[in-house]
Amino acid sequence: MAKIKVIKKNDEYSTDYKVGDILEVTGTWYGGINVNSVTGIPLCLDKDEYEEIPENTDLSHEEYEEAATYWKKKDAQAVKMDKTKLKQAVEEYILANKTCVLATAAGDFVRCTPIEYTYHDGAFWMFSEGGEKFYALEKNKNVCLAIYDKYEGFGKLKGMQVTGVAEIVAPFSGEYNAAAEFRKIPLDALKKMPHTMNLIKVYAKEIEFLNADFKKDGADSRQMLEF
Structure with a gap:
């Protein structure tokens, strides 16, 4: 009514x-x-x-379910790439970039943070002074990060969504020092900072990679890599 x-x-x-x-x-x-x-x-x-x-224009539960499962249904019919080739393509794309968007959430709180990363030893490493994302990271270590190219048309689509688990690396531990060395940040400089730099480490559980170039090899443009 x-x-x-x-x-x-x-x-x-x-x-x-x-x-x-x-x-x-x-x-x-x-x-x-x-x-x-x-x-x-x-x-x-x-x-x-x-x-x-205006009448409620929100979707019904069934419509939300249908929308949420769209890609799962598509993936079931998709032409898959060889896993070794896919993993190589995934790592090449990750290493070709330096910034991502890190999504964190806990309860009603959500945060999406542009941040620089390095990738080595099978993980993403992000130094951070701090920020509200740590409210969420204290309560929920499940995170998602996105890496993507500027949109230039459907024929050039390229972007990645990484679902993973974060951990905060203890300052000046072996892992912390190694990540700083990889990033070429002198430890002396880190120790002289007025506030300790935090180090976020993210292990990927699942990577969804959208790459229009995959079609050239006869595969679907969207591929899933699970770890």
Whole structure:
């Protein structure tokens, strides 16, 4: 049933309705609509007394489910690449880039952070001064990161989504020092900083790689690599 919001009162003496009331329409007449007041009293409102509230355009649960499973159904029919070749293509793309978007979440809190990374020893490594992403990382180590090219048409699509697990590496531990050396950050410089730099390490569990070039080899452009 349609709903309206009262925006004006032509009958200033009536106490049965007020500006701001949300009421359901029970019928129409030439000059306006019939509604019931908040207390259930039938009212007739003129056209200039209300505005219509758009009906809910959200998807149903079934429609959300259908949308969510779209790629799973497509993947079931997809032409797969050889896993060795796919892994090589994935690592080449990761190493060809230096920045990603790191998504973190816990409860109602979500954060999406552009951040520089290095990739070695089978993991992503990100130094960070801090930021609100650590609110989420304390409670939820499941993360997602995205690497992608600028859009230049469907024939040149290239982007990657990595689902993985994060851990915070202890400052100046063996792993921390090795990551700093790989990044060419002097340890002395890190130790002299007023605040300790945090190191986030992400192991990939699953990588979805969209690459239009895969079609040239007869495979689907979207490939999944699981670890």
